[in-house]
Amino acid sequence: MVGVIIQLEDAWNYTQSDRDIEIMQMYHETAKGLNIDLFIIIDKTTKGMVNKFPADLKCETYKTLDEALKKYPKYTKLYFEHPNAVSTKSITLDELTHPKDNVLYIFGGDEEGLNITKLRKDEKMVSINVSTYILWSIVAMTIALYDRHIKTK
Numbered sequence: 001m002v003g004v005i006i007q008l009e010d011a012w013n014y015t016q017s018d019r020d021i022e023i024m025q026m027y028h029e030t031a032k033g034l035n036i037d038l039f040i041i042i043d044k045t046t047k048g049m050v051n052k053f054p055a056d057l058k059c060e061t062y063k064t065l066d067e068a069l070k071k072y073p074k075y076t077k078l079y080f081e082h083p084n085a086v087s088t089k090s091i092t093l094d095e096l097t098h099p100k101d102n103v104l105y106i107f108g109g110d111e112e113g114l115n116i117t118k119l120r121k122d123e124k125m126v127s128i129n130v131s132t133y134i135l136w137s138i139v140a141m142t143i144a145l146y147d148r149h150i151k152t153k
């Protein structure tokens with residue numbers, strides 16, 4: 001299974017207003033269009049997520065990233081962070097060879113990012129080296145999944 005993990009925060013919660021629900025629909029359509037079969041949401045918001053994804057994509061919600069990762073212990077974890085925000089050994093997206101299966105593409109929240117300081121053997125930190133501008137996580141996700149699409153076909 002190929003999965004994506006995104007994180008919702010109060011500051012950019014994507015959960016309550018019509019505009020936020022539309023952004024969640026964009027995540028959903030993009031993930032589906034780029035052949036993802038598992039969508040995981042880490043819901044750190046106080047009020048909780050209103051939008052529910054349609055049942056055409058396996059969708060799971062957790063309160064913490066650790067809780068979600070425990071469910072997929074054998075999966076390769078690919079963490080994505082802007083080059084200026086990485087504090088571990090990292091590779092660029094160009095250098096990444098995408099695992100065929102059993103992989104999670106993990107993105108930080110739009111306020112806090114990921115803050116990963118240590119990587120295990122089955123984990124990689126990846127940065128998209130486009131500019132000094134920090135991308136929205138939905139944009140980083142789209143670029144990463146399109147890169148997967150073109151490199152694995």
Ligand SMILES: C[S@@+](CC[C@H](N)C(=O)[O-])C[C@H]1O[C@@H](n2cnc3c(N)ncnc32)[C@H](O)[C@@H]1O
Nearest residue numbers: 080081082085107108111113127128135137140
């Ligand atoms: C808006 S950014 C987080 C910004 C956060 N305030 C910070 O300064 O680290 C949201 C997420 O998008 C992804 N992202 C943004 N730009 C990226 C880049 N150039 N390469 C890889 N991932 C990126 C990362 O997963 C990041 O955690």
